[in-house]
Amino acid sequence: MTAPFGQSLLGKAVLITGGFQGVGLEIARHAQANGASRIVLAGRDAGKGERALAEIPGAELVFGELGDPETPARLMEQALANGPLDGLVNAAGLTDRATFLDGTAAIWDKLFAVNARAPFLLMSAMIAHLRERKAPGSIVNIQSMNAHCGTPELAIYSASKGALATLTRNAANAHIADRIRVNGINMGWAATDGERDMQARILGKGEDWAQQVADQLPLGRLLEANEVARLTVYLLSDLSGLQTGTSIDLEQWVVGAPR
Structure with a gap:
């Protein structure tokens, strides 16, 4: 039997990168609310880490710059020093x-x-850890709708997210017999902390940019971080069964349909 949705991560330990803010922090909130026994948050800003810890009591913090090729292995090593992991976001x-x-x-x-x-x-590193334990596990990659093509100004970003989508399918195929599931979420446009800063400050579109965009969308709003978090918890949990190798579009338009 699987746990009810409110406790769908009961007893599971999860590492979340980008966990000090935005979507990553929202995923941590939902993971804790759904019974996760241990949450490890990875980020680079000490101040944001302390604020995240105040919101996620009992969470563990690991710090590092992911642009450094040595950081991922070190973060995983630090996370595993306090016990095994069942999920990675x-x-x-x-x-x-x-x-x-x-x-x-x-x-x-x-x-x-x-x-x-x-x-x-x-x-x-996560796959090697799970294989060594002979344990099942789940990995969720936060991808982007831009992986399908992307707008002109997001050419390189779109390519990087397209690469991640391919890695998601490759890992899922390679390790399905190890009971390691790997899925992705192609996020649509959301007013995350980073996007607010990008749109309002860097691109100079003003503080009301989100409402201007929302007014042009079918549902009259942008995607919300809690929607991404709920889907992430589902994919991490046993409720998603044998689902693996999928990249779920979470947006207000259907790829291939006229816009």
Whole structure:
């Protein structure tokens, strides 16, 4: 029998990257509310880490810059020092803008390091850990609808998320017999902390940018972080059964339909 949804992660230990803010922190809230016995949050800002700890009592914090190729293995080693893990959520990511006309090798390397290489290395370490224990587990990658194509200014970002979507399917196929499930969520447009800063400050679209965008959408609102969190908890839990290798579109338009 599986646990009821309110306790669907009962007894499970989960590592969440990008866990100090935004979608990652919201996933941590929902994981704790659904019975997770241990939550490890990974991030890089000490101040944000302390604030996250205040919201997720009992959580463990691990610090590191995912752009550093040595960081993923170190974060996993630190997380495992206090006990085994059952789940991994790759929620950290960068959304720097770059087109084919202004993109550079430096931006490419920066985005791929955090959005593709770091999740690959974390998945690799998690899979090795679960195989050594001969234990089942679940990995959820927070991807993007832009992986299907993306807008011109998100050319490199879209490519990095497309790479992550392929890694999701590859890992799921390679390790299904190990009872390790790997799924992804293609997030649509959400007013996360990072996106608010990008739109309002960096792109100069003003503090009311979210409402202006929402007014043009079918449901009159942007995607909410709690919707991503609920789906993540479902995919982490046994409620999702044998589901693996899927990338779920979480957006207000259907790929392939006219817009």
